[in-house]
Amino acid sequence: MIADAPASVTLVVPSDVRFHRSVRLAVGGLATLVGFDIEAIEDLRIGVDELCGALGEAGNGDPISFEIVTAIDSSIRIVGTTPLGTDDSDADRFAFSRQILSVVADDYGLDVDGPIVRCWLDRSLGDRELVANPS
Amino acid sequence: MSEDTRSGGDPAPLIARFREFQRSGDRSLRNDLIREHLSLAEACARRFANRGEPLDDLEQVAMVGLVKAVERFDPGKGIPFAGFAVPTITGELRRHFRDATWALKVPRGAKDLHVKIPAAVERMSVSLGRAPTPLELAGELGESIEHVLDGLEAGAAYRTTSTDTTEGATAAGYATAKRTSGNADRLEPEDRLLLQGLLASLPEREQTIIALRFFEDLSQSEIAERVGMSQVHVSRLLRRTLRALREQVSDAD
Numbered sequence: 001m002i003a004d005a006p007a008s009v010t011l012v013v014p015s016d017v018r019f020h021r022s023v024r025l026a027v028g029g030l031a032t033l034v035g036f037d038i039e040a041i042e043d044l045r046i047g048v049d050e051l052c053g054a055l056g057e058a059g060n061g062d063p064i065s066f067e068i069v070t071a072i073d074s075s076i077r078i079v080g081t082t083p084l085g086t087d088d089s090d091a092d093r094f095a096f097s098r099q100i101l102s103v104v105a106d107d108y109g110l111d112v113d114g115p116i117v118r119c120w121l122d123r124s125l126g127d128r129e130l131v132a133n134p135s
Numbered sequence: 136m137s138e139d140t141r142s143g144g145d146p147a148p149l150i151a152r153f154r155e156f157q158r159s160g161d162r163s164l165r166n167d168l169i170r171e172h173l174s175l176a177e178a179c180a181r182r183f184a185n186r187g188e189p190l191d192d193l194e195q196v197a198m199v200g201l202v203k204a205v206e207r208f209d210p211g212k213g214i215p216f217a218g219f220a221v222p223t224i225t226g227e228l229r230r231h232f233r234d235a236t237w238a239l240k241v242p243r244g245a246k247d248l249h250v251k252i253p254a255a256v257e258r259m260s261v262s263l264g265r266a267p268t269p270l271e272l273a274g275e276l277g278e279s280i281e282h283v284l285d286g287l288e289a290g291a292a293y294r295t296t297s298t299d300t301t302e303g304a305t306a307a308g309y310a311t312a313k314r315t316s317g318n319a320d321r322l323e324p325e326d327r328l329l330l331q332g333l334l335a336s337l338p339e340r341e342q343t344i345i346a347l348r349f350f351e352d353l354s355q356s357e358i359a360e361r362v363g364m365s366q367v368h369v370s371r372l373l374r375r376t377l378r379a380l381r382e383q384v385s386d387a388d
Contacts, residue, residue, distance in 0.1 A: 028284040032269040039266040039355050042370040053381050103349050
């Protein structure tokens with residue numbers, strides 16, 4: 001394995017709140033690998049909950065697919081997709097999610113692209129983590 | 136549709152029947168009242184669809200809520216039956232989801248570690264001048280990184296009942312006051328109103344924590360210092376509060 005080459009992990013979970021824990025655990029482990037501190041990981045876990053919640057509610061109940069791209073000593077990107085449900089996406093729900101993601105992530109998106117709903121977030125190592133992980 | 140939920144319908148006959156049921160306890164009358172309001176239970180169940188539970192199961196749970204609503208409704212209080220039944224039914228549905236979510240079997244070791252982690256994070260944050268990484272925390276606790284992450288996750292399945300409170304600005308206040316700056320500016324006016332209403336229903340401590348994190352952009356450590364609790368406790372409260380807000384946002388339509 002090349003230590004600092006971006007690595008991609010794909011996780012597919014049922015659209016069920018009981019599986020959010022698995023996604024949080026996976027993201028926590030991968031974020032540790034990147035070099036995030038506990039506080040950033042807690043933020044990422046909040047972000048993951050938001051992605052899961054938004055995808056679960058906007059989706060049609062089919063499984064949710066997550067692609068988690070990590071760059072060691074650099075950043076993490078979490079992209080969740082699922083087929084769009086039959087109802088229009090809930091504007092209130094997405095506004096709430098955007099507010100949360102705008103704080104816990106460096107960049108984020110909640111988009112409906114044709115039959116697919118896609119939610120993602122990016123977070124890079126801050127100065128504090130770089131101090132903790134001198135490379 | 137039931138009589139008192141029909142637009143412009145006269146609620147008096149329905150109220151009279153509830154009075155009669157309250158007086159007599161007649162099960163046949165009770166069953167009629169339940170049957171006439173089935174659509175209410177079905178509508179509530181549909182609002183919780185697409186969250187990973189089969190609609191049939193949700194309708195069953197909603198039915199239990201409807202039965203409770205019919206049996207507990209007090210026609211003397213002057214509120215329409217639907218106004219009493221909907222919160223009762225959605226409360227039953229929420230409990231169902233909460234139980235399903237939190238019926239996770241958390242390993243005993245993770246529970247034990249969950250108790251040790253906040254103190255270790257606090258201690259290390261002071262000595263390092265920053266939050267520790269999971270690797271550092273694992274070293275401090277003599278555990279593997281996986282166990283540390285499991286321990287953090289155990290906190291998600293744990294509901295704190297701490298009653299400590301803090302003074303200061305509330306999130307509802309921030310949602311109103313910070314209209315022209317900060318993160319509140321990213322919200323549309325109607326979204327801000329919705330958020331303001333939801334936040335106002337939170338206990339003051341939770342309002343403060345949400346305000347400091349999502350309107351003032353303070354880090355969890357900074358909030359912990361401001362309100363006098365551990366960063367892990369702040370994180371736990373944030374996640375619990377956000378979960379509650381999510382449920383309310385979903386029910387606000």
